[in-house]
Amino acid sequence: MSIKVRFAPSPTGYLHVGGLRTALYNYLYAKKNDGKIILRIEDTDQSRKVEGAVENLISTFKNIGIEFDEGPSQGGDFGPYFQSQRLDIYKDYIQKLILNKSAYPCFCSSDRLTKIREKQSENKEPIKYDRHCLSLADSEINSRMNNEKYVIRLKIPNEGEVIFYDQVRGKVSIECKEIDDQVLIKTDGFPTYHFANVVDDYLMGITHVMRGEEWLPSTPKHVLLYQAFDWKLPKFIHLPLLLNPDKSKLSKRQGDVAVEDYLSKGYLSETLINFVGLLGWHPKDDREIFNLDELINEFSIKRVQKSGAVFDKEKLNWMNGQYLKEMKISTILNRVVPIFEDAGIDISDTRKFSAVVENARQRVSTLPEMIEHSIPFYSEINFIxxxxxxxxxxxxxxxxxxxxxxxxxxxxxxxxxxxxxxxxxxxxxxxxxxxxxxxxxxxxxxxxxxxxxxxxxxxxxxxxxxxxxxxxx
RNA sequence: GGCCCGUUCGUCUAGUGGUUAGGACUCAGGGUUUUCAUCUCUGCAACAGGAGUUCGAUUCUCCUACGGGCUACCA
Incomplete structure (x- = not known):
């Protein structure tokens, strides 16, 4: 069976470096195994819509050299690739679950939900839905569905445990009684991530679900969903998290997290790919400098790390410096032109410009730093x-x-x-x-x-x- | 609080039932450069703790500690 993976971001406005790493590993795995990778936009949260986010995402991937086989811009046989355009599909599939009693409508108000959570929290009980609406009579359900707002919840089995095998972590198990009756369809008719994700992965023929470790705790719900539909389970691969220096999940608060930010600060896309590729994965030998094709060649899930990796800017700087020193001068010249022009440097003397850049590249770790090493060649000096x-x-x-x-x-x-x-x-x-x-x-x-x-x-x-x-x- | 996952130098990591526990970044020192940077050499620095299995555990098992993630009609 041929391999098919996906990168499924929610369009929050920019590409997170953690997202880049996830997308990269998916891409590497697909290319390594002659498989396909698709881009699917998970825009089921209406309140978090960001204008232009998808366009930005697509152009960032283009800049960085990761190409998708199917997705919003290239189309494909399994579209649409926006979840917000697949509402009818989810409606069909939720009916199947309601019919086979794997899901049920719930009319509880958010006030009531908040209250039971508070109480559970006070009593130090696990926080989960109390199944108030599970025992409603069919006749009552039918009439209320016509008049009230409701959500559809997944009915978790009362007994037993869910076991699945993660390709990185091995066996993972959890008791059913620990799992909440997850909302599948919201009152606005949109699916939640959990539902849309499973339906789409199935319909789009995804064979390997490779995503961040933050999804590990909700994977049992997804497994139950596959079972409720009687669908074959994909392979799960949960990637270790990218971390702040204090070891918490890499976040905006502690510095740049957008790939665009790094690009605009003068880090090369080649460096970003290489650096992020080595965060959570390691080749057989001690080599550290890899281009995309070389990464494809070397990549294997077996060598993916279990524990989180701190995003170390010092090493990023070093690596970018290595690229600057090794790259063809013509390539660097092209990329550095706008930066020199912005700094008001007259680069019309191309021989001089080339020599100046050749000198500067040996001394810096990012593109913009070249300016300070180049200005003395161009402007009059004010001596102290x-x-x-x-x-x-x-x-x-x-x-x-x-x-x-x-x-x-x-x-x-x-x-x-x-x-x-x-x-x-x-x-x-x-x-x-x-x-x-x-x-x-x-x-x-x-x-x-x-x-x-x-x-x-x-x-x-x-x-x-x-x-x-x-x-x- | 509950559940899940994790733990080799400060950081990224290699590795094995018997190794002087290897590499890279950072840092320190030397060499090159009559400067600086580059480059190069050397050095500092790690198997979380405790039991068990074993002739022998960093490696296998369990417990503890610590860290992280999740615990939404967000993804």
């Missing part, structure tokens, strides 16, 4: 008083004069030649070491630390270098 003292010293002035003359008379400003000129300037002026190099770098670049002087001069060019060297008298 302390630095002016260094530049106007007798020895500095001697060195600047000799060096600028050498540059002026040179026809070939290769780095190797420049190095030679500096050396000669040192000998001729009898200035050595720190006293030689520091002032030159300072006058040319405005910083005491930075790129190799020969590199600075070669990027600046003859004219600009001489200008900067002779600016201080």
């Amino acid at each position: 008083e302390e630095d002016k003292l260094i530049l106007t010293s007798e020895s500095s002035q001697k060195v600047f004069k000799v060096l600028s003359d050498k540059l002026l008379n040179s026809n070939d400003l290769q780095e190797i030649n420049i190095k030679q000129y500096i050396k000669e300037a040192g000998i001729e002026t009898n200035v050595k070491g720190k006293d030689l190099f520091l002032p030159i770098r300072l006058v040319l670049f405005g910083e005491k630390h930075g790129p190799d002087i020969a590199l600075i001069i070669s990027i600046l060019g003859k004219k600009e270098s001489i200008k900067r060297l002779t600016n201080f008298h």
